[in-house]
Amino acid sequence: MMDRIAELLGQLADAARHVVAQSHAADRAYENKADVGLDPVTQVDRDIETALRGLIADAFPGDSIRGEEFGRTGQGARRIWSIDPIDGTRAFICGLPSWAVLVGVIEDGAHVAGLIDLPMLDEKLIASGGKTLRNGAPVATSGCVILASARLSTTDPYLFEGTERDQFERVRGATLVTRYGLDALAYVRVATGDIDLVIESGLKRHDLDALVAVVRGAGGAIGDWNGGEDWDGGRIIAAASASLYAETVALLSA
Structure with missing residues (x-):
């Protein structure tokens, strides 16, 4: 099962990149969701989440999906797919490369897998089975202790x-x-x-x-x-x- 989840996470990253590649300048114009300050959302945010929700629902129809833009479906399911279609929308609208597509997988309350995809830097990190790969190769922290x-x-x-x-x-x-x-x-x-x-x-x-x-x-x-x-x-x-x-x-x- 974890192999299938990891495979789908990779497909979700590819789908999000396709949405971004097909977007136009008008799609990147933002609306402010906040009453005070700035909480921007773009059509690209919405289009990415829509695409990811469709793929997850097709692959795991009994699972719950919880996204920033469209809320939660499938209340009560053991497994939840948590989506942030563009984490760092402020960076996105400023043309900076630090924004990411985030997908977390939570099963019985435990975080069992995750995706951080950085399209502008061509870095795709997928965690499953207790290990994290970047573009298919294992990564490790520095181990800094102080x-x-x-x-x-x-x-x-x-x-x-x-x-x-x-x-x-x-x-x-x-x-x-x-x-x-x-x-x-x-x-x-x-x-x-x-x-x-x-x-x-x-x-x-x-x-x-x-x-x-x-x-x-x-x-x-x-x-x-x-x-x-x-x-x-x-x-x-x-x-x-x-x-x-x-x-x-x-x-x-x-």
């Missing part, structure tokens, strides 16, 4: 407010270097050994469900700010090692 040597990333320096900002600043001040604005690319780089730590807040399930299996399949650790798996809380740490994750949790809680 904050003093860690390369840190978060999407936006203004992501955190109040107490969360103070917590993040403690960790940032303890690390080697910090980079911003990478969206899902940051988690890819944890899996490929180029970044050691990502800390974020305010993520939705479609933002993070694909990341869990990909990071763990490369030997990394991923969980919430308290050392657990409160995925609905949206506060996520992805680290190159269990030791680095534990040190980060401890400093966030200090």
